[in-house]
Amino acid sequence: MINALFAARPERWETYEAPLKAAFVANGLKVDLRQDFAPEDVDYIVYAPNSGVQDFRPYTRCKAVLNLWAGVEKITGNETLTQPLCRMVDPGLTQSMVEWVTGHVLRYHLEIDRSVALQDRWQPYVPPLAEERPVTILGLGALGQACAKALTQLGFPVSGWSRTAKDLPDVTCHHGSDGLKPALADAQIVVLLLPDTPQTENILNAQSLGFLPQGARLINPGRGPLIDDTALLAALDSGQIAHATLDVFRVEPLPHDHPYWAHPRVTVTPHIAAETRPLTASRVIAENIRRGEAGEDFVHVVDRERGY
The missing domain is CATH 3.40.50.720 (NAD(P)-binding Rossmann-like Domain)
Known part of the structure; x- marks a missing residue:
């Protein structure tokens, strides 16, 4: 026994x-x-x-x-x-993460928030095709690879960054300290799926947020410490980052007085991306x-x- x-x-x-x-x-x-x-x-x-x-x-x-x-x-x-x-x-957690990430990428891509906000006004918006909306995934482990596959199948051009070299079909792969800037250079949507390690803490900071084109959107279902919160709030206020959807935080539950709750360019979800x-x-x-x-x-x- x-x-x-x-x-x-x-x-x-x-x-x-x-x-x-x-x-x-x-x-x-x-x-x-x-x-x-x-x-x-x-x-x-x-x-x-x-x-x-x-x-x-x-x-x-x-x-x-x-x-x-x-x-x-x-x-x-x-x-x-x-x-x-x-x-x-x-595999169940992986599938739920794929569904959550894909849903929020499409939400940004199709400007669904904007359509809902303007639903009482006739202001048509025609989004570009997926092939015109570059997405970068930071983290190419099991979750990152599964999300990258799903997004490429929808037609998005997907780049990925990992600490060590990866080679994935239909994904432009970058790695190491020199690879972060080119991975972010044309990303209109960034998805964070890295583990929380000393090497990945604050990987999105004032400098790396500046690598992104102005108006990029962020989705973080990975780990809270991947983002320098102060730097992200400043980037949101300046318009460098148009919006952030955050599912994970350094302190959970997210304290009621945290600036993320009230920020008009932040969507908070309560660590529900994948279970x-x-x-x-x-x-x-x-x-x-x-x-x-x-x-x-x-x-x-x-x-x-x-x-x-």
Whole structure:
């Protein structure tokens, strides 16, 4: 019998218990899934970084910590964690991110906000075709690649930037410190899908916002610290950035007195762009446990030095 500790907030247990157990059975695994094992009896930890488990030293038998979240920035610095850490790459989350990003890119492209605001006046607006609206995606991991594919299929010219070199069909790829400026140079819409690491913090700052053509729009469903908030507010006030749709923030929930709430050129959404889906995420967890028991390499193992 394999012992798996479910280490997440109590309300998540009701959501995940049945899908996880079904996924274990489907993978031919005999797993005892509980919330209250003795640490020395645990083989795997199904984990959320906001759980009560923060000291991993007692889990001497644990073969891997399997994160339920896509983000791992809240756990990678934990010095007690010596076991392999696997981040969540959930097909359900990926699809929901594609739908959210595509929807907001089209919202900007078709000037839907403007049409709604002027619905009592007859002021026709004919948008350009998608092929005339360059989009840049910062971050070309699983989420960025999926969004880039969807947008290219709609006809948008898509550029992407990543820390390391990537080669994607129909996407103009840039990388490294020298690649950021050309990636942003003609972007009318920018989508941020980078992880939160020391290297990506404030990647959009006063200088890089200036790389964009005047009137560009921003969409951030990635991580709050990717943007220098002070610089973005100044760029919005000057008109360098025409509008920003922000789903993630440095402090969440976003404080009621934050300038973003009242700014006429900002749309705030409450971290809803993509959520781990219990059914599909459970299959990812079960597959990694199957791999661990078979002596195979885990998938989606976090590189501690890179932070994701």
